[in-house]
Amino acid sequence: MKAIRRLHVRTVLPDALSPLHDLALNLRWSWHPPTLDLFESIDPVKWQECRRQPMAMLSSLTPADLTRLEGDAGFVQRAREAGEGLQRYLSEPRWYQREAQAAAGDDFSQAFAYFSPEFGLTAALPQYSGGLGILAGDHLKSASDLGVPIVGIGLFYKSGYFRQRLNAEGWQQESYPVLDPDDLPLSLLREADGSPAVLSLAMPGGAHLDAHVWRAQVGRVPLLLLDSDVETNDASRRDLTDRLYGGGGDQRLQQEMLLGIGGVRALRLWSRLTGAPEPDVYHMNEGHAGFQGLERISELTQAADLTFEEALRAVRASTVFTTHTPVPAGIDRFGINQIGQHFGGAAELPGVPLTKLLELGAETYRGGDTGVFNMAVMGLRLGQRANGVSVLHGAVSRGMFKGLWPGFDESEVPIGSITNGVHAGTWVDRKVFDLATEFMGPHAIQDGTAFSSVDQVPTDRIWSTKREMREQLVAETRTRLRKSMRDRGATSAELGWIDDVLDPDVLTIGFARRVPTYKRLTLMLRDPERLAKILLDEERPVQLVIAGKAHPADDTGKRLIQEMVRFTDDPKLRHRIVFLPNYDIAMAQRLYPGCDVWLNNPLRPFEACGTSGMKAALNGALNLSILDGWWDEWFDGENGWAIPTADGVDDERRDELEASALYDLLENNVVPTFYDRDEAGLPTRWLEMLTHTLGTLGPKVMADRMVQDYTQSLYLPAARAGRAVAQRNFEGARDLAERVARLRQAWPSVRVEHVEAEGVSDTPQVGETVRVRAYLALGGLSPEEVTVQVAFGRASESDELTEVETSVLEPVESYEGGKHRFDGELALTRTGSLGWTVRVLPAHPLLASDAELGLVANA
Structure with a gap:
């Protein structure tokens, strides 16, 4: 039988257990181990069945479970204390509030809006595909820890990105499990009468697109996610937000309209219904959200009686644009006719003539392709402040876009750089936190003292902790590999060999990322016999754990994965090299800590930043990487190894030379250093490099540093500029627009x-x-x-x-x-x-x- 209707019945918690609801609904649990411990203590077996997700755990509780917990005075006390701890975290002054207090007289802002097409917060909320989303999630988490008043804006994808599995031939296959928001740490934004709040956008042909707004609470930071699955939409528009980066035709454009225009309207709904302050600054994390600027221009032409040019000056002043793309092919571009259909005629935004809109996205920097509308170019024209995500990427971006500023040297192009960082609470393994706590106090990693005091930790304890994390990865790998092989058609009787896959005492190298061509997943296979010899060395063996997803439409990426999988299927090698499907946050949280070396070999300079190596470094791994992205600026000769770059040759020859350099480094530097042991069995030189890495890279790669840089270098200056143009009924914007017109003429x-x-x-x-x-x-x-x-x-x-x-x-x-x-x-x-x-x-x-x-x- 099939149900004709579905409904979701929520658990009703007794008063004594009511703190559990707030703890489960606030995603702070994703980086707060004590909260996870509390939920696990309810029922450790059920906790694993619920995939360590608090909302799912609450939904699984029976009346008998609730009665048992309510009668457990110790548990009730722990729940109450955890709830009080969360409330303190949400209300106490933190870095931003202390800075504001110290800068008495400087009007610190009350809210910054952060737009991103994806957010990687937890495996329980799969709204990300790769680095862009993980960065956005870390940005919100660190903003919460620092007290920076950010509100995030994104889309709710009911089928997320995709789950990856392999078939018998090693070919990637995708599935899209449907998410039920009622099972997730989300709440629906509602009007005062309890009905769902709805926002609406005009669509071509007089149609409309309606959306609901889901709220995820990321510590102190609200994240608003727009959902097109609304009954008033037709079938195609109900599915608009079904998949991240899915669909074709107009779907991508309409998703970005919903993110940008709808995102601004969601902020207005949020402020009206909750009393939250309107943002002073609007930050576009890539060009996908560029249409937010058009909506704000439209608002100002209506509410403040500004002309388009005056409103543009006001919007630019308070807008920040971050580009993550090192190649023109990675930028969203739409046809002029497509833009005209969506922004002309009855769909035109009030005060935003189509001709003016098209000028914002015109590719004048590329010789003037008049048939294309470029979202990154619009982002740069709408944002008075712009940045790349590493020093090298900033330079690459200035070279890419220098045509927008003719007559200026490339170094003067107004695109700066703020190097990405990673959120320690999310990515540092619990064993590392415990070790730091034992020798340096409970907050040593969060406040950075662990890095300056790492020499206080005995090296034998560091080494034994690394082995424990390697052992943890071995167990995780065997579990995941067994499932993957069953998905590929193997029977349990054929899988006894998996019990011998990997060894916690062997040098472990990790490689995991998306699989576009430039990241060169298969560079290590350039000389398969040489790689096999490195892996199977009897005295100094090496093992590799590899993961990554190819975009569903990228058959080239899928072929690279298949090539890798076929290599790992070799019975002679499969105990030393493994490909794990469905790379996600949950896998990454085991993979980074368990690796001794993190390998990255992109084609320079196509890695904008690449934060996976940062996460590995915080867990005591050394990087082995092409000098690209963040590694180009922070490699110092002692924190890992740089793979030489073969510039100036064709791609085939370049791959050959750089692969050979990789093998040389492994054979002559990495492997000997790991296995060179003293009388106590410790690799002294390796440990020197490891502790040096933690001491020097640790403070740099933290997302707290990154968010502080954004706040001080971009958000606060943009807020001051926004206030300056808005004073006295936007006198500054009017004056600046008049000056710009005179100058141009x-x-x-x-x-x-x-x-x-x-x-x-x-x-x-x-x-x-x-x-x-x-x-x-x-x-x-x-x-x-x-x-x-x-x-x-x-x-x-x-x-x-x-x-x-x-x-x-x-x-x-x-x-x-x-x-x-x-x-x-x-x-x-x-x-x-x-x-x-x-x-x-x-x-x-x-x-x-x-x-x-x-x-x-x-x-």
């Missing part, structure tokens, strides 16, 4: 006509001063509307300047015909082959950088 006539220099001897020396006089035509602009600079730096053979310093020339005289003279001095502070020039830039106190408008007149 006049700029074709702005030029440096003549430059004179005095005070330079025939053989200039350090300490001399050059008096510079520049004569300019300003095309009707006043001297106050421009900044005139003398730029001074090292000069190449082609006269290109590097290591540039600038000083300002001041207006001295004005002449007829819009001509002006500017004077200043240039101090010679360096030796060598030097050069200088003069340039003219726009000036306005509300511009964030010299290059913001892309206008410059060079001599």
Whole structure:
């Protein structure tokens, strides 16, 4: 029989057990072991059956269970204390509040909005596909720990990304189990009368898209997830948010409209229904959420009577854009006609003409592909502050997008960098926390003292803890491998060999990530005989644990996985190399701690950051990686090994050379160092590198550091800029828009006509001063509307300047015909082959950088 209706009956907790509901609903449990211990103590067997998920555990409790627990005075006391601990965590002042108090007089903001298409918080809420989502989840968790007042905005995917399994031939297959939000740590946003709150978007042809809003509570941070499975939608739109990055045609565009436009409307609903403050800053985690800026422009044109250009200036001031994409092919791009159908005619956002919208996404930096709308370009044009996610990625991004700022050197493109970090509470194994607690106190890892004091921990205890975590990984691997082999058609009678897979005393290397081509899953298979020899060495064996998912539409990635699986199926090798399907947070939390080495071999510079190696490092692993992403800036020669990069050759030759370098490092450096033991059986040099890694990398790779960087470098400046343009009924936005219009109109006539220099001897020396006089035509602009600079730096053979310093020339005289003279001095502070020039830039106190408008007149 089949049910004709479904309903979800929730457990009603007695008053004595009521704290369990709040503890289960707040995702702080995902990084708070004492809360997990409390739920496990209810029934350890049932806890494992519920996959260690508190909401599922509560749903499984019978009336008899509740009666038993209610009568257990010790358990009731522990539950009450845990509930009180959660309330203290949610209310006590933390880093942000202490900073705000210390900066008395500086108006710290009450809310920042963080938009992302995916959030990786816990395996219980699978709303992520890879690094972008895991980063977003860690961002929210650290914001909670720091007290940074963020609210997250995303989509609720009822089928999540996908579950991966392998068939008999090793080919990836996908399944999409449907999630029931009533079984998850979510609550529905409701109106005062109890009905579900609904927001609506206009769609082509006069149609509409309605959405509900689910709230996940991530410690102190609310996360709003929009869900299109609403009865008032037609069937296709009900399924719009069914899958992460699923579907084709218009589905991706409409998902991003819901995330951006709907996300802003969800924030307005949230504020109206809960009294939460409206955000001061809007942060786009990649271009997927770029349409949020259009909705805010529309709001301002209606509520504040601003023109489009004025509203754009106001929105830009309070918007932050983070790009994660190191290649143009990774950017979402839509056809112009597609955008026109969704934003023109009856679907046009009030105050946002289609022509203006199309200008925001125009690919002028790529030679002007007029048929394409680029979401990252729109993000950069809507965000006054932008960043990449590592120092190298910032440089790559400046190179990718430099065409948006013609006339400026690549180094001046206004895209900075904040290197990603990882949330220690989520990714550091409990055994590491326990060891740090024993020798350095209960909060040593969270407050960072563990890293500066790691030498207080005896090395034999560090080594024994690493073995315990290796043993833990071995057990997890055998369990997962047994399930995978059964899925592939093997019988239990054929799987006795799995009991000998991996060894807790063997050097263990981990490799796990998504499987796009540039991450080179199979680089290690370039010389299979050489790899086999490394794995099977009788005296110094090596074992590899590998995992990763290919996008469902990526057959190339699936073939790479199949190639790897077929290699691991070899009976001679399968006890030393394993591929585990369905890589997710739960697997990762066992994999990182159990590895001695974390391997990463992308094609440089296509790894924007790559945080998996950070998580491994926090668990006492050494990195073996191409110098890309975060490793490029933080490898120091003692915290692991750098695989040399073979630049300037074709891809085939490059793979051959870099694979050979990988084997060399394994054979000559990694393996000997691990197995070189002292009289006590300890690998002294290995442990020196391990403790050095913890002491130096530990503080850097923390998401707390990352969120503090975002707050201080981007959020608070954006909040101040947003307030500045909004004062006195957006007087600043109106003035800036008028100035920008004047500058753009006049700029074709702005030029440096003549430059004179005095005070330079025939053989200039350090300490001399050059008096510079520049004569300019300003095309009707006043001297106050421009900044005139003398730029001074090292000069190449082609006269290109590097290591540039600038000083300002001041207006001295004005002449007829819009001509002006500017004077200043240039101090010679360096030796060598030097050069200088003069340039003219726009000036306005509300511009964030010299290059913001892309206008410059060079001599």
